[in-house]
Amino acid sequence: MQKHCRIFLTTCLLTPLLACQSPPKPENIVAAQLQQSALTSNLAYELVESLTVEVGPRLAGSNKDLVAVHWAENKLNQLGFDKVYKEAVQVPVWSRGSAKAELISPYPQPIVITALGGSIATPTQGITAPIVRFDSLATLELAPADSIKGKIVFIDDVTKRYITGKGYSETVGGRSKGAVAASKKGAVAIVIRSIGTDHDRMAHTGMMRYQDGITKIPAAAMSNPDADQINLMLKRDPNVVLTLTMSPQSQGDSTSYNVIAEVTGSSKPEEIVLIGAHLDSWDEGTGAIDDGAGVAIVTAAAKLIQQLPNKPARTIRVVLYAAEEVGIIGAKAYAKAHKHELAKHYIAAESDFGAGSIYQIDYRVNEANLGALHQLSAVMTNNGLILGSNTASGGPDVSILPAQGVPVASLKQDGRDYFDYHHTPNDTLDKIDPAALQQNVAAYVQFAYLMAQSDVELRPIATTQ
Incomplete structure (x- = not known):
């Protein structure tokens, strides 16, 4: 009997991927499948191409800003999200001259x-x-x-x-x-x-x-x-x-919009995993890396979750913010408009740093449960990410949410060349590597799905860093 136990234990140590290992959790299986789907999907590139070619530069408060809002509504509806809507935001109008x-x-x-x-x-x-x-x-x-x-x-x-x-x-x-x-x-x-x-x-x-x-x-x-x-x-x-x-001239204020789409949760629809980007851009390039790429990444990630046979527990909310470039105005309007439900925001993250590969994910959650969250997120390391610190800001628009108690994550991109093109006429589609864009989508879709399924308690968080 002792001999048989020794053989069994030796086999477990030498072959941990065989029967001795616990079977993978269902959410990890789905997350792995979502990664593979993202890495073979051209949707994100098609979206950022469409935005930069059919709309182009979209300075907050300009006519093109409203063209971008219309574009976003149409795309999100065409992609079949459960809910698509927009919320008005007052933004300053400034022309470059x-x-x-x-x-x-x-x-x-x-x-x-x-x-x-x-x-x-x-x-x-x-x-x-x-x-x-x-x-x-x-x-x-x-x-x-x-x-x-x-x-x-x-x-x-x-x-x-x-x-x-x-x-x-x-x-x-x-x-x-x-x-x-x-x-x-x-x-x-x-x-x-x-x-x-x-x-x-x-x-x-x-x-x-x-x-x-x-x-x-x-x-x-x-x-x-x-x-x-x-x-x-x-x-x-x-x-x-x-x-x-x-x-240049300042010309008062006008109305723009935050454009929002949702994948309705199956068992906790009132709880929200927010993934965002900003729809506006500066007027000199075509806004490809700042932030057309982010718009495409979070939209494509949510679409992959939308088409799953079984929806995740929580609602995935895509927020395409207005007027980030001129003072995160859409983000402030969102926080004000949704103040009553911020307590139901499970976690938020924003893609607004181009399309360089994501190499690390940081969180800002209850410190006592960071280890459990890392365990849940471990499947993301198969996409080239390392599990980082508990000091995330979440991204420019999302960065105002931790002060309201909302946990956030930062999916950190390789930004070594981002500021070569940022806010210049050189911010154009050719600066985006389609493969790196797919890797971003894979990271965001895994993040959003895992967070929507998570049982880890993320609150309370440190509201100052």
């Missing part, structure tokens, strides 16, 4: 610029003034006012390349807050080095902010090669003079 800049001295030549989102125009005749250079927003804020008054501030903060994209967060303050800091010290305009990791001669746009009571000044970004060129000029002559001419 034109933007030109020319170095007047010591070596006259044009440079490539673009207006930052929300900027005012220059006077019709433009603004001509000497440049004063700063390494960062922080050094600008420390500078004496008499060194800046009457000048054009140049923030020359270089964005570094990381897989996580953290270089953006290190430099973006100069874009969003630089005009206020410069105006406080008497500057007449601000031009920043683009918040981007590329060496292309095109400028990166993005939203900037004014502050009540502080004089508004024009704000623009220059291409990275032009920032380098100005630095070389400053080495030769500290008196570099720039002429800046811009004609």
Whole structure:
């Protein structure tokens, strides 16, 4: 008898995938099948192609914004979701106009610029003034006012390349807050080095902010090669003079929409797993990586769940947010409109970082149950993911939900080249790798399905990080 036990135990140790192993759980079997379906599906690529070709750029508040809303409603209905609807959002209307800049001295030549989102125009005749250079927003804020008054501030903060994209967060303050800091010290305009990791001669746009009571000044970004060129000029002559001419306009508010689709849960339909992306884009590219890819990823993932023979327990809700680029306005409107049911949001995640392969999933859940959630998510490692930390933000629009107690996840994408194209005319369909897009869909469909089936208690979460 003892001999037989030893043989049995030895066999179990040597061949763990045979009968000695516990049979796979039903949700893992379905999750594995969903992964394979995603990796052979062209739906996501077809969706982002359709959005970028048939709609193109879709700046919040523009006519194309409403074309995108109509496109999304039609696509979601055609895909057969159980419920498709939209919710009105008031958004600011801003038009880019034109933007030109020319170095007047010591070596006259044009440079490539673009207006930052929300900027005012220059006077019709433009603004001509000497440049004063700063390494960062922080050094600008420390500078004496008499060194800046009457000048054009140049923030020359270089964005570094990381897989996580953290270089953006290190430099973006100069874009969003630089005009206020410069105006406080008497500057007449601000031009920043683009918040981007590329060496292309095109400028990166993005939203900037004014502050009540502080004089508004024009704000623009220059291409990275032009920032380098100005630095070389400053080495030769500290008196570099720039002429800046811009004609953007703010035109009040208009109505846009969050567009929402649902796969109704079978046994807990009132509980929600939210997967989101933003429908708007900046107006210079076609919004392929920011955020057409995300729209396609979460929509295709939900469609794979929609067509399962047996629906998951919880409802899968796809939210295509309005006006993310101009201040996560759709996200704020969603949180307000759904305040009564946020307690029923089991978890949320957003795809808004292009289409690079997902390499890690982080959560922000009850710390005591993170291990159980990792165990549930283990099947996702077959798709190339590692199980990460408990410090997720969830993505830009979703990031406001943890303060309301909603657990979130971050499916982290390889962002090493994302800021080469982000907010530029170069944000176009050819930057998307179809195979990487499929891998993203596989990750999101597994995440959404597993969370919809999960028995792990995710609350309460830490509401501050």
